Amino acid sequence: MTSLRRGPRLSERRPTAVAGGRPRVRFAANAALAVIGLCFVLPLGWLLLASVDPHAGYQTRWPQSPSLANFAAVLTPDLLFQPLVNSFLLSAGTAVVNLAAAVLAAYPLSRYQSRFNKPFLYAILFGTSLPVTAIMVPVYGLFVQLQLLDSMPATIFFMATTTLPMAIWMTKNFMDSVPLELEEAAWMDGASGLATLRRIVVPLMRQGLGVVFIFVFIQAWGNFFVPFILLLSTAKQPAAVSVFSFFGQHGAIAYGELAAFSILYSVPVLILYTVVARGSGSAFALSGAMKG
Amino acid sequence: MPVPDSPDRGSLRRWFRLLPVVPSILLLVLFMLAPVAWSFYASFTDAALSGRAALNPQWIGLDNYVRMLTDSVFPLSAWLTVVFVGASAILGQNALGLVIALLMTKSGGATASLVGTAVVAAWVLPEIVAAFAAYAYFSQDGTLNQLLGMFGVHGANWLYAFPLAAIILANVWRGTAFSMLVYRAALSQVPRDVSEAALMDGARGWQRLAFITLPIIRGSIATNLMLITLQTLAVFTLIWVMTAGGPSNASTTLPVLAYQEAFKLGDIGYGTAIASVLILIGMVFGTVYVRLFRRVNP
Numbered sequence: 001m002t003s004l005r006r007g008p009r010l011s012e013r014r015p016t017a018v019a020g021g022r023p024r025v026r027f028a029a030n031a032a033l034a035v036i037g038l039c040f041v042l043p044l045g046w047l048l049l050a051s052v053d054p055h056a057g058y059q060t061r062w063p064q065s066p067s068l069a070n071f072a073a074v075l076t077p078d079l080l081f082q083p084l085v086n087s088f089l090l091s092a093g094t095a096v097v098n099l100a101a102a103v104l105a106a107y108p109l110s111r112y113q114s115r116f117n118k119p120f121l122y123a124i125l126f127g128t129s130l131p132v133t134a135i136m137v138p139v140y141g142l143f144v145q146l147q148l149l150d151s152m153p154a155t156i157f158f159m160a161t162t163t164l165p166m167a168i169w170m171t172k173n174f175m176d177s178v179p180l181e182l183e184e185a186a187w188m189d190g191a192s193g194l195a196t197l198r199r200i201v202v203p204l205m206r207q208g209l210g211v212v213f214i215f216v217f218i219q220a221w222g223n224f225f226v227p228f229i230l231l232l233s234t235a236k237q238p239a240a241v242s243v244f245s246f247f248g249q250h251g252a253i254a255y256g257e258l259a260a261f262s263i264l265y266s267v268p269v270l271i272l273y274t275v276v277a278r279g280s281g282s283a284f285a286l287s288g289a290m291k292g
Numbered sequence: 293m294p295v296p297d298s299p300d301r302g303s304l305r306r307w308f309r310l311l312p313v314v315p316s317i318l319l320l321v322l323f324m325l326a327p328v329a330w331s332f333y334a335s336f337t338d339a340a341l342s343g344r345a346a347l348n349p350q351w352i353g354l355d356n357y358v359r360m361l362t363d364s365v366f367p368l369s370a371w372l373t374v375v376f377v378g379a380s381a382i383l384g385q386n387a388l389g390l391v392i393a394l395l396m397t398k399s400g401g402a403t404a405s406l407v408g409t410a411v412v413a414a415w416v417l418p419e420i421v422a423a424f425a426a427y428a429y430f431s432q433d434g435t436l437n438q439l440l441g442m443f444g445v446h447g448a449n450w451l452y453a454f455p456l457a458a459i460i461l462a463n464v465w466r467g468t469a470f471s472m473l474v475y476r477a478a479l480s481q482v483p484r485d486v487s488e489a490a491l492m493d494g495a496r497g498w499q500r501l502a503f504i505t506l507p508i509i510r511g512s513i514a515t516n517l518m519l520i521t522l523q524t525l526a527v528f529t530l531i532w533v534m535t536a537g538g539p540s541n542a543s544t545t546l547p548v549l550a551y552q553e554a555f556k557l558g559d560i561g562y563g564t565a566i567a568s569v570l571i572l573i574g575m576v577f578g579t580v581y582v583r584l585f586r587r588v589n590p
Contacts, residue, residue: 029398036392037407040414042439043429043465047421050428058428060435101319104312112309120313122582127324129518129578131526133547134570135324137554137563138331141339161323164316193309222418224529229555240420262421273416 050259057255070260079245079257080264087238087265090156090227091220097160098216099209102167107197109168110175111183121172127165135162136229143230150232159226163216170215174208175201214276218269239265328571335565341558349561356565365541365549366566373525373545376460381524384464386517389471393479394501408472415469423533426462427451430534455535455543462530467523471516478512479505511588518581522574546570 050056051070053063074080109117139158140149148154178201186196202209224240231237243265246258335356339349360366392411396404414422429435430450437447450458482505490500506513528547531537537544537552544552546566554563 029395030403033407037410040410043425046428058431101316105316126578131574133526133528134567137567138327161319224420
């Protein structure tokens with residue numbers, strides 16, 4: 001489904017991979033991994049089977065009359081398209097705000113020595129550890145006071161802020177690896193700092209910025225709690241929240257449609273993750289996040 | 293850095309250069325610092341979702357915190373949170389992630405990438421979808437009981453009989469990928485000749501692991517433990533969908549309790565008090581994390 005092609009390449013590069021080890025060890029490791037992998041796939045089995053079963057329940061079974069009826073049933077503007085458009089606006093908006101703020105902030109942190117840098121970076125690192133769920137109660141209170149409830153832009157700015165510390169951290173690390181020489185040449189020619197940032201640094205760190213963008217986008221796309229609390233009207237709710245429309249008012253749950261909808265809603269992030277993982281390896285993304 | 297200027301112009305310029313950081317600082321102050329500050333303030337009031345106290349909250353001092361200690365639900369909830377984080381993050385995700393990463397160094401490349409995909413899939417899925425899948429898996433006539441039925445075992449109604457165990461397992465399923473990725477990256481940095489030298493000296497597999505590999509990656513272990521603890525501390529959706537904290541608070545961790553008090557019962561004051569406790573715990577962990585980081589990257 002996702003990064004099938006990434007594995008072998010990575011292991012070739014890996015210095016420790018004791019080329020497979022001894023046959024018996026290797027067989028045992030393969031068997032143990034297969035069992036673990038099966039355990040991880042099992043809970044997803046229901047999702048896949050129920051989505052093609054018009055009479056699905058919470059039981060996992062081969063559909064008696066497999067069909068795409070569930071998918072056909074959810075392919076309506078109200079059920080699928082509007083929520084997905086909302087999800088997209090929310091996630092893309094969050095990622096754009098996030099990236100713009102992060103690139104601007106990372107530039108002086110990466111390029112100029114200042115007494116302000118270290119404390120700020122540590123504060124940012126500290127900020128990554130605040131539990132976002134805990135802030136939701138006060139954020140709701142704040143949004144009520146400022147009359148920002150049910151406002152898409154306000155929700156976007158809030159979501160961008162929750163991932164901003166991580167984004168600044170990653171962006172600064174990626175920017176550190178862009179060599180200074182080219183910029184110095186531009187400075188000599190009289191270009192201002194921001195002009196060099198836009199014309200030289202940003203193009204050179206496209207790949208890293210792509211990773212940050214997708215990273216933030218995936219998190220925003222999958223986020224349920226924040227829009228659940230902050231967006232009230234159905235017309236603005238993203239797919240993560242609108243999915244509850246399959247839990248009928250009379251207690252009847254449309255399991256098959258729920259599964260079909262869940263799959264359609266998950267596909268974009270699976271694709272995006274594959275793009276990041278294949279392009280550069282998620283180890284690359286992690287290194288941006290974790291190194292100093 | 294370009295040419296130094298005269299002292300005062302230079303310092304002005306230095307401040308001017310920091311200007312691009314301002315948008316980020318504004319966002320962080322408005323949407324992160326302000327809610328945290330408001331949370332601490334509101335936790336000393338009787339703020340409510342509706343009614344008189346919604347318009348005009350009164351200062352009630354430490355009442356909410358006293359209530360926390362005398363109330364029977366909060367200590368239970370704090371304990372459940374400790375068990376949930378300990379069992380699903382520190383034991384479950386961390387150990388399983390390390391085991392998978394270690395096995396991958398011994399296994400074939402195709403198996404490693406297939407299993408890696410399966411583990412990561414549970415992690416990349418939107419949280420609400422993962423929560424539904426976990427709910428279906430553990431429900432009365434769900435996959436788990438069907439599997440047990442194949443072996444002639446009549447399974448329990450897990451979400452009612454063992455709600456805490458169910459959400460712990462679900463969170464291990466959901467979150468192990470992160471630890472696995474961290475440890476795969478860490479293990480790939482372990483120099484090959486070190487463990488080969490130990491092999492020459494006749495060190496057994498577990499000895500190499502305990503005395504060579506683990507000490508080399510201890511920085512990653514510490515960082516990973518901090519991060520997954522914080523992530524697990526904040527888990528809400530998984531629990532809310534699977535058990536909603538029930539039955540009778542048997543799986544109400546602190547984020548779920550804060551939500552219930554604030555939004556279900558309308559007691560914003562008490563809800564923010566619980567949230568403040570969570571934020572404080574996060575701050576303690578954050579401080580440890582920053583110190584740890586400074587020691588590794590001086």
